Amino acid sequence: MKINVAIADDQKLFRKGMAALISSFDQMSLIFEAGNGNELLQLCEQEVEKPDIILLDLSMPELNGLEALKILKEKHPAIKVIILTIHEVENFILATIQAGANGYLAKNAEPEEVELAIREVFKNDFYFTMPMLEIMRKGLVKKAPTTLETENKLTGREKEVLELICKQFNSHEIAEKLFLSNRTVEGHRNNLLLKTSSRNTAGLVLYALKHKLIELDGFNH
Structure with missing residues (x-):
């Protein structure tokens, strides 16, 4: 299945390199590139073929990445967004995930990691590296409410499903593991999104980290 990708970055040389x-990559096609947030939003409106995934730089002129992300998620909630950044700063990461970002990629990442991030977000709705998760965990634990409040919010089954989501299992795999139907798993996933006020799977991962419902070593399956 072909993955349509777009990129928004004001540094032309970097953008062209990423586009190439x-x-x-196999089964992947770059459908357009933008030099700023405004241009990105215009192209998303104009183009008949919409991107599945957008690689979005945070610091751009005219309309920065965070503002563009917020508008994009309102108008095109199905499009997934990977943030490109040189700032591995926890408040940046948290703000963008709360705004609906699906993953993070450092601008000095290896080509293999760029491919992996796009494929993971396309398949599982999120992608975070271990260093990013560590930064997020440190920033979140400071702000976490009491665990008891969390305990009461989620059922045992919902916690099981959440843990498997964090381990990058998809709904079909979770259904097989827990001997449930796909539909039941999707129901649990929707309840988790509602109960945790998360926009997407990346938000659920954030919630699980914040409330210590999963340890970092649990992210590799």
Whole structure:
């Protein structure tokens, strides 16, 4: 299945390099590139073929990445967004995930990681590296409410489903593991999104970290 990708970054050389890299990946095609947030939003409106995933730089002129992300998620909630950044700062990470970002990629990442991030977000709705998760955990634990409040909010089954989501199992795999139907798992996933006020799976991962419902070593399956 082909993955349509778009990129928004004001540094032309970096953008062109990323565009060439993405076009070289199997079953992946770069459908457009933008130099700022406004241009990105215009292209998303104009183009008949919408991107599945957008690689979005945070610091751009005219309309920065965070503002563009908020508008994008209102108008096109199905489009997934990976933030490109040189700032691995916890408040940046938290703000963008709360605004609906699906993952994070450092601008000095290896080409293999760029491909992995796009494929993971396309398949599982989120992608975080271990260093990013560590930064998020440190920033979140400071702000976490009491665990008891969390305990009461989620049922035992919902916690099981949440843990498997964090371990990057998809709904079908979770259904098989827990001997449930796909529909039941999707029901649990929707309840988790509602109960935790999360916009997407990346938000659920954030919630699980914040409330210590999963340890970092549990993220590799």
